Amino acid sequence: PVAAARSSSSAAPPEKLTLRRQADGVRSIVLNNPKRRNALSLSMLQALKEDLLHDAKSKELRVIVISAEGPVFCSGHDLKELTTEDDVKHHSQVFAVCAEVMTLIQKLPVPVIAQVNGLATAAGCQLVASCDIAVASEKSQFATPGVNIGLFCSTPAVALGRSLPRKVALEMLFTGEPLSAHEALMHGLVSKVVPEDKLEEETMRISRKICESSKSVLALGKATFYRQMAQDLDTAYKITSQVMVDNLTLRDGQEGIEAFIQKRKPVWSHSQDEKK
Numbered sequence: 001p002v003a004a005a006r007s008s009s010s011a012a013p014p015e016k017l018t019l020r021r022q023a024d025g026v027r028s029i030v031l032n033n034p035k036r037r038n039a040l041s042l043s044m045l046q047a048l049k050e051d052l053l054h055d056a057k058s059k060e061l062r063v064i065v066i067s068a069e070g071p072v073f074c075s076g077h078d079l080k081e082l083t084t085e086d087d088v089k090h091h092s093q094v095f096a097v098c099a100e101v102m103t104l105i106q107k108l109p110v111p112v113i114a115q116v117n118g119l120a121t122a123a124g125c126q127l128v129a130s131c132d133i134a135v136a137s138e139k140s141q142f143a144t145p146g147v148n149i150g151l152f153c154s155t156p157a158v159a160l161g162r163s164l165p166r167k168v169a170l171e172m173l174f175t176g177e178p179l180s181a182h183e184a185l186m187h188g189l190v191s192k193v194v195p196e197d198k199l200e201e202e203t204m205r206i207s208r209k210i211c212e213s214s215k216s217v218l219a220l221g222k223a224t225f226y227r228q229m230a231q232d233l234d235t236a237y238k239i240t241s242q243v244m245v246d247n248l249t250l251r252d253g254q255e256g257i258e259a260f261i262q263k264r265k266p267v268w269s270h271s272q273d274e275k276k
Helices: 001-008 044-054 088-106 124-131 143-148 153-163 164-175 181-187 196-211 215-229 233-249 251-261
Strands: 020-023 025-030 063-068 072-074 112-116 119-121 133-137 142-144 192-194
Touching: 001 164, 020 044, 025 044, 025 196, 044 088, 044 133, 063 196, 063 251, 088 124, 088 153, 088 215, 112 124, 112 196, 119 124, 124 133, 124 153, 133 181, 133 196, 142 181, 143 164, 143 192, 153 164, 181 192, 215 233, 215 251, 233 251
Parallel strands: 025 063, 063 112, 072 119, 112 133, 119 142, 133 192
Antiparallel strands: 020 025
């Protein structure tokens, strides 16, 4: 009987690296490898990419929340994949897919929220910095400790340097010392810090508020925000002025204004169609 039990146990399918579920417009993606501290192995990155892209243009999808199982939100790359046992080609693939996932988050047509409860280090910290919004519990910490093991966090620095003041980012990168949740809030790495027992409630409150708006309007606004941030001031205003005009041609752009004037709730189409 014992042998039989062992046999059936070994035949059990491995647990999924990520869990995806969706309800009322909110897609929840859970990093689900706590035994490996939710490390961003190549397999984990590919699973995360698939979950982010799945039916992303559907009107039913309005916001994505990324959270994690266990005490560590994400420990960064799986260092076992970065030894000489794997060749340079594999190492290049790991960093290429990671960069693809991080940039994908900002290219998606819906807001992406990091729901952080625990430690986020290296590429895990990069993941938080890459999300549009980040809500953290008071016990969360954020660090880029690669320098301590001889692998400087150069790719996490891309997201970190765009979220934090330069001197704060560089202190994190040069020392590897963690920021507390409240320090992360003070410097702009996260948008909100709440008690652990309120974390999911607050994340869902923000998600539901986002779901009240038009998906097409939000998609236009998100894409424009990241586009103009890379421009000089004059170019940024030129781009956004035209986008405001384009926004007014959308069916939902006119619906929102008409509803406001008529003192009623707007009925969104969530489509990219122009108002005829």
